[in-house]
Amino acid sequence: MRIHALIAAAALLASASAQAAPYATTYHGTIASSQIPADAPDGAAFTLTLVFDNGGSSATSQHWNIGDLACGFWRWRVDGTRSVAVALDLGGGVAQGLGSARTDAAGALTQVFSSVNTGGPMAWADYGVSGLAPGTAIGWFADGTPQVFGLMAGGGGGSFDDGAGTAAGGVDMAPARWSAPLPFTGACDASAEPPVAHAIGTHVTPAEGGTLTCPATALHGSSAHCTAQPAPGYTTETIDGCGGTATGAGVNGYDTGAITGACTVAARFTRNAYAIATSATPTNGGTLDCPATVAHGGDAVCHAAAATGFGFSHFTGCDSASGSTCTLANVQGPRSVAAVFTPIAPAGVAIPVLAPWGVWLLAGLLGVLGLRRRGG
Numbered sequence: 406m407r408i409h410a411l412i413a414a415a416a417l418l419a420s421a422s423a424q425a426a427p428y429a430t431t432y433h434g435t436i437a438s439s440q441i442p443a444d445a446p447d448g449a450a451f452t453l454t455l456v457f458d459n460g461g462s463s464a465t466s467q468h469w470n471i472g473d474l475a476c477g478f479w480r481w482r483v484d485g486t487r488s489v490a491v492a493l494d495l496g497g498g499v500a501q502g503l504g505s506a507r508t509d510a511a512g513a514l515t516q517v518f519s520s521v522n523t524g525g526p527m528a529w530a531d532y533g534v535s536g537l538a539p540g541t542a543i544g545w546f547a548d549g550t551p552q553v554f555g556l557m558a559g560g561g562g563g564s565f566d567d568g569a570g571t572a573a574g575g576v577d578m579a580p581a582r583w584s585a586p587l588p589f590t591g592a593c594d595a596s597a598e599p600p601v602a603h604a605i606g607t608h609v610t611p612a613e614g615g616t617l618t619c620p621a622t623a624l625h626g627s628s629a630h631c632t633a634q635p636a637p638g639y640t641t642e643t644i645d646g647c648g649g650t651a652t653g654a655g656v657n658g659y660d661t662g663a664i665t666g667a668c669t670v671a672a673r674f675t676r677n678a679y680a681i682a683t684s685a686t687p688t689n690g691g692t693l694d695c696p697a698t699v700a701h702g703g704d705a706v707c708h709a710a711a712a713t714g715f716g717f718s719h720f721t722g723c724d725s726a727s728g729s730t731c732t733l734a735n736v737q738g739p740r741s742v743a744a745v746f747t748p749i750a751p752a753g754v755a756i757p758v759l760a761p762w763g764v765w766l767l768a769g770l771l772g773v774l775g776l777r778r779r780g781g
Contacts, residue, residue, distance in 0.1 A: 427458040427475055428467075428586035430506070430514060431599040432547070432577075434570050436481060440563025441556065444483060444537055447568070451481035451554075453547060453576060454599045455521060456495075456589050457506065464512040464586040471518065474500040476593035478533075479545065479554060489536035490595040491543060491554075493523065502548070504578075506586075514580040520548035526557060533594035547576040587624060601625040605647060605661070606669035614639045614674025623664045631670050633657045638701030638737070639674040646670040677701040681733070682741040690715040690746025699736045707731040709744035718745040 431454045439445045456476035457469040477500070478492035493499070504519035526542035534543075540558025547553065551574035555564030566574030570582075587600040602622035609617050619631035628649075633641045634657065645651035647670050648662025654675075661670065678698040685693050695707035709729040711717045722742040723731035733740055 426462060427456050427589045428464050428469075429454050429456045429589040429600050430517070430583045430586050431455075432583050434553070434567040434576060437566045437568025437574060438551070439565040441565065444489065444556075445481065445554070445565050446483060447565075449481050449483065451479060451567075452599050453545075454478050454480075454597070455506075455518075455547075456593065457586075464508055464588075466510050467506075467508045467586070469506045471500055471502050471505070471521070472498075474502075474521065476589075476597070477521065477545075478593065478595075478597045480599070483536065487536055490534070490597070491537070491545075492533040492594050492597050493527070493531060493543075494593050499523070499527075508586060513585050514583055517578050517580045517583050518547075519578055520546075522546040522548060526555070529558075533597075535595035547578065549573065549575040549578055551575050590624075603664050604667045605629055605631075605664070606667070607631070608669055608671040609633075610671070610673045614676070615641065615672065617644070617670065617672040619661075619670050623661070625665060626663050628663060629661045631659045631661070631672075633659070633672045633674075635674050638677050640677055642673040642675045644670065644672045679736055679739045681705060681707075682739070683707070684741070684743045685709075686743060686745045690748075691717065691744060693742065693744040695731075695742055699733065699740075701737065702735055705733040705736065705740075707733070707742050707744075709746075711746050714749055715746040716749050718747045720744055 431452050434451050436445050436449045436451055437447055439447050455474060457473040458475050459467065459469050459473045461467055474495040476492060477495050478490065480490050482488045500521060501524040502518050502521040505516065506514060506518055507516040509515050523544045526544040529540050529542055532543055538558065540556050542557045545554045549571045551566040552564040553567050553576050556562050567576050570577040587602055589600055591597055602624055604622055605619045607617045607619050609615060613636060615633055615635040617631060617633050620629045623629040633644055635641050640655055641657050642654055643651050644659040647664055647668040649660055652659055659670065678700050680698055681695045683693045683695050685691055689712060691709060691711040693707060693709050696705050699705040709717050717729050720726045720731045720742060722740060724734045725732045731742055
């Protein structure tokens with residue numbers, strides 16, 4: 406069987422260390438005019454996926470030729486219990502067709518092959534098949550013409566058209582009908598699944614607290630890495646969502662779990678609070694009352710009160726002061742405020758002052774005492 410394993414894609418988005426990887430684009434059609442209704446009923450949806458590899462490591466601004474086609478596989482569901490998968494290795498010149506596929510700088514298809522086919526029926530053994538009884542040959546055509554898929558089995562067989570394709574019933578090769586190329590992981594066999602990318606949304610609380618950056622999409626089953634960037638004065642409180650383990654405070658990196666559908670990663674930020682250190686000089690000179698903390702960008706007011714025997718002198722560390730009140734404005738980090746007090750000198754002892762008559766009386770008394778001493 407002409408089946409080979411394809412190299413797994415290293416990541417959804419290209420990076421400096423990315424390895425060459427195959428990419429895949431998928432078309433969605435509807436089975437119509439089926440000649441094999443037991444295996445391909447009218448109205449059933451089908452997909453055709455083309456895998457190509459030009460050695461590049463990105464899907465942006467690329468060009469793939471027919472020779473770069475590596476695999477083509479079809480999938481559809483017959484009923485609630487049976488599905489069909491048919492895969493063909495298109496390497497080594499097996500792929501037939503015309504044109505090329507191109508992408509723009511955003512990775513969207515701007516051109517797709519005008520024709521891709523098997524060049525006619527190929528032996529059943531060349532395919533990887535599940536969901537169908539063994540037959541003898543299979544062939545398919547993606548070129549806008551009808552009878553897009555056919556098989557031969559048990560002396561019979563048949564084909565079906567694409568009811569959602571061109572007016573003629575063929576696969577529509579317009580770029581808009583094909584998905585943007587995505588990295589393809591796996592083997593070119595009946596187990597192959599079209600790669601699917603799921604959207605990743607972001608949400609931050611509060612809006613002014615910072616930003617959160619995640620890839621816009623992630624392949625089904627893969628994980629994604631997100632980065633939070635707190636705004637000045639904020640700290641990342643936690644990041645969670647999309648199946649990952651919630652982070653703790655101060656952690657700005659986050660890895661989701663395996664993504665299986667559209668999901669949202671959320672980051673919560675908290676406004677920083679800064680400590681206000683206080684001191685009084687001397688320590689017994691009085692008290693200084695300030696808030697213990699102040700929010701980033703906020704204001705704080707402190708009050709000084711002198712102890713008995715002291716007077717308030719001045720503050721240090723204030724943005725402005727009025728009397729014994731100190732103001733800190735637009736605080737951007739930890740602050741220190743000090744209140745300086747000075748001792749008050751004790752009041753002097755009052756000396757009595759005699760009136761003039763008191764002075765005369767005292768002088769007379771002293772004179773009498775002097776005469777007595779002489780007479781004695």
